[in-house]
Amino acid sequence: MATPKSKSPRSGLSPVLALALVIVAFFAGRFITLPGELPVPSNGPTVVGDDLPAAPVERRSALETAAEGAVNAAAQAEVASPEALLLAEAATYETAEAALEATGFLADRPPQGHGETGHSFYTVQPMQQLSLHPRAYLMPRFLTQGQCDHVIAMATKRLAPSGLAFKAGDTAENTRDIRTSSGTFMSRHEDPDGVLAFIEDKIAMVTMVPVGHGEPFNVLRYELNQHYDSHYDSFSEEEYGPQTSQRIATVLLYLADVEDGGETVFLLEGKDGLARLATIDYKACDTGIKVKPRQGDALLFWSTAVNGTVDKHSLHGGCPVVAGTKWAMTKWIRNTCFGRMC
Structure with a gap:
């Protein structure tokens, strides 16, 4: 007893x-x-x-x-x-x-001494862990409304139909309906107001990956019924051949609220999510988890596992827009440095 x-x-x-x-x-x-x-x-x-x-x-x-x-x-x-x-x-x-x-939360905790490439200020961003399979995190209010509007105004002048990276067997005809958005690429050097530089530096700090590892921003506009079928941002050698540089992470920044639809979906989310891979419908939006676009929010997810291999759980897509217009901006991050910031 x-x-x-x-x-x-x-x-x-x-x-x-x-x-x-x-x-x-x-x-x-x-x-x-x-x-x-x-x-x-x-x-x-x-x-x-x-x-x-x-x-x-x-x-x-x-x-x-x-x-x-x-x-x-x-x-x-x-x-x-x-x-x-x-x-x-x-x-x-x-x-x-x-x-x-x-x-004044940190008023009694002034920053300490730092190294040559360190900062004399604190960097902490509110973050919600959405998943560990794949590693996905939501960062609310990452951008201000003014910053979002600035990026949209820059991109509107230069939009064109979005393209795809073709793998073996792909053609313009058989991939016509996979990605139906309009988009453009932009870099910090094209923005004299410094907004893109601010965003890029902030991304580098929260991901702890130097700026030089990021590709130019890809700004996207999805109108009524436009979508992006589920896909991987990384390039597997089985489909694309040997890679000298690999995309390891993506930061997706939502530039506007969407009235209905336009969510980012992870169809294979979950520890056992890969069991659904053999029967997956790449156009589906009813499995896994969905992230609703909210102006200023940022979604960070890792396309590779900790050991550097492609994480198949990172399969993701953009659901069709049901009402309104979806504006988003993508920053792909690689495992090697390239371009003007190296």
């Missing part, structure tokens, strides 16, 4: 105070973000680096306001959910950078 456990002594922490502390911790984890000294375009975020204040800001911070609201609600026995409080507070900031500056 199990011995009954003795009752723990009653804690001196009141339920109201405990709830307030939980809410403060919840907000603090979400507002650790990306301050820095990136090239800041006129429509970019305000970032914080060496000039972090020596003490927390004197004005009431978002954390203090949220905590007091939680205590008051608990005292009245009308406690709002942490999720509701978070959404209400986060809506007051356009970017995570702005939230960090307003709260």
Whole structure:
């Protein structure tokens, strides 16, 4: 017979105070973000680096306001959910950078000394792990609305039907309906306002892969019913022959909200997802996981496994647009450096 456990002594922490502390911790984890000294375009975020204040800001911070609201609600026995409080507070900031500056969260943790290629500022981006098979992560509010609009304005002037990398047996005729979007390639050197440079540098910091490993940006527009059948971004030697350079990761940046459709789908997601490979419908959007486009969000996924081999779980596609227009920008990252940034 199990011995009954003795009752723990009653804690001196009141339920109201405990709830307030939980809410403060919840907000603090979400507002650790990306301050820095990136090239800041006129429509970019305000970032914080060496000039972090020596003490927390004197004005009431978002954390203090949220905590007091939680205590008051608990005292009245009308406690709002942490999720509701978070959404209400986060809506007051356009970017995570702005939230960090307003709260002074790292005011008592100034950056330390760094090496020749290091930075004198912190880099942390809110990130949701979507999957480990493939490795896929959502980074909310990665870009501002102004940055998204700037990229769309640049790309609109030069769109053309999107192309494909042909493998053995492919022709323009038999691949006609695989990718139906319009697109263009753009590099940081074409943007005197520095917006593309800012985005590229930010991608390099969150992926920890130098800028020189990234291909030029590919900006895409999907209109009604346009789509991209599921495919791999990496190039297997069985289909494309020996490769001197391989795509290892993709960052997909959503430049506009889509009214309906246009999701990014991973049909083989899951530890056992490859069991579906033999019977997969490459046009399907009803298996695995789907990521809904939201303006400013970024989707990072790895096309290769940790050992460098192609990860078959990374099969992905763009679902048809049902209503509205989808704008996205792709940054493919390789395992070797090339081009002007090397």
